[in-house]
Amino acid sequence: MVDVGKWPIFALCPHEDLKFIQQACVFGSGNEVLYITKNDEVFVMGTNSSGCLGTGDAQSTIEPRSIVMLSGKKIVSMIMGVDHIWRGVCWGHNAYSQLGNGSHNQSSSSPCQVSxxxxxxxxxxxxxxxxxxxxxxxxxxxxxxxxxxxxxxxxxxxxxxxxxxxxxxxxxxxxxxxxxxxxxxxxxxxxxxxxxxxxxxxxxxxxxxxxxxxxxxxxxxxxxxxxxxxxxxxLSVEPDDHLTVAESLKKEFDNPNTADLKFLVDGKYIYVHKVLLKIRCEHFRSLLHESDEEMIEINQFSYPVYYAFLEYLYTDNISIAPEDAIGLLELATLYRENRLKLLCQQTIKQGICEQNAIVLFSAAVKYDAQDLEEFCFRFCINHMTIVTQTEAFAEMDSDLLKNFISKASKAGAFKN
Structure with missing residues (x-):
């Protein structure tokens, strides 16, 4: 939750108006702001150098001015520049080598490869x-x-x-x-x-x-x-006393006071709501159909894995350590939760290292996680010497090992 009052420019904004701000962006020299209200009205305020406020004139203002042309357009992002010059990658100004192509003070009007x-x-x-x-x-x-x-x-x-x-x-x-x-x-x-x-x-x-x-x-x-x-x-802004639907659902996850179902995993309870589970997951629509059970014991998955899965159904995001994400990937495959499967792959990538790269590669093949499989393979190729000396590589399934070596050879990993 963002407090826009941290930016000095908002000291000029009427206090009552602050309560209606939904999105905001302070830009330029820090003396310019564009903000969007809950009614999707767009206002600007501050210094108007070179007409940067978009008001149609060059007049600065300490009072909010409406931008009628943008109001009601559902703005989702803003890109801010300096003097209308893009000072970054893939082309543009290069006085300080910010193109990253190895040159200095040689600007480029066309895309160039970062070196x-x-x-x-x-x-x-x-x-x-x-x-x-x-x-x-x-x-x-x-x-x-x-x-x-x-x-x-x-x-x-x-x-x-x-x-x-x-x-x-x-x-x-x-x-x-x-x-x-x-x-x-x-x-x-x-x-x-x-x-x-x-x-x-x-x-x-x-x-x-x-x-x-x-x-x-x-x-x-x-x-x-x-x-x-x-x-x-x-930035998006929400008043402290307001909860969105998503925030309300997240707040009720694992709440024994409102739950009508609990899962017993590794001796610990996780409290949930049947109706939400049936809405969010095909597996539970079948499992809980006309069921009056108040407690279900889970033995196939660990507590961190099943907790992360149920939390995902409430929040649409996962919060789990990379080392536990393989178990969640297995669950996502079994329950046919494709989006969850993608999120698991992203999390697993963050925990890769030379010691576990083969283990993750094997898991990716087992659970048909093609994006993770290619990522792990590329990582292994880039760290081939250390990876091939690990215990996991020595214990690799023979058929998988043959396929790995064949693919690595085609990628040029053994040229030297």
Missing amino acids: HNLINKKVISGVVCGYAHTLALTDEGGMYAWGANSYGQLGTGNKSNQSYPVQVLVEKERIVEIAACHSSHTSAAKSQSGQIYMWGQCRGQSVITPYLTHFTCTDDVFACFSTPAVMWRL
Whole structure:
């Protein structure tokens, strides 16, 4: 839940109006804001340099002005730039090597390949751009940075600009979200464990390596540390006393006071509601049809796995450690929950390492998780020497081993 009051520009907004804000974005020099009300009306306020507020004139305003053309359009995202110049990847301005192609001060009007460390790596969480630097996240949870570094915004431990991607290490944590802002030299990231890190320009100081904060979301980094205090994305706002339908359902999960069914797993109870289970899952529609049972014992799956599955039915998301996600993948396959199966694969990817890569590859083949299978295979190829020395590789099923070696050979893994 976001408190827009953390951004100084909202001090100009009438207090009563704050209660009706649904989405907001502070941009430019931190003195410009666009916000959307619950009635889907769009308002802007602040400095209007070069007509950036979109009001049709160049007049700045300390009172909210309506943008009739955008009102009622259901805006879902915003992209903010500096002087209408895209200072980031795949082309554009390159004064600080932010194209990442190894060149310096050679801008490009057409797409160019990012060089060196990101070649052959799949970027799954996109790329974010600061004023003159760029961050990218790979499918292995690795973070890379390039471009300007005068404030340490690359997080490399120094202030040297980089003309090609270099990996940024965050205490061996896997990164699941990266953030940078168009008008600042500040960077942020969220780890798999929920930790929020920041680095770069910090209220006049230069933080040259990722610093652990007390925040719970990357947005707070830019509200408190960025100069100017801006937002890096369009934020949704909910009043503290309001719960959406989704939030209400999540709140009732595992609530013994309202539940009419409980599962016994590993000696522990999980409390649920029959009607929701039947609505959300075909397996339960059959299992609970005309059933008066108040308790069902589960022996096939562990407590963390079944808890995560039932929680998914209430929230549409999964929260489970990568090492337990294989069990959830098995459940998703058995219950024919295809979306859950995809989420499991994403979580399992985050926990891959040389020691368990073959185990995960074998599980992916067993449960016909093709995306995970290809991901694990590619990881094994990239770390072949260590992977082939693991105990899991030595104990690999003979038929699977033959297929793996054949496929690896075709991929050129044994050329040397």
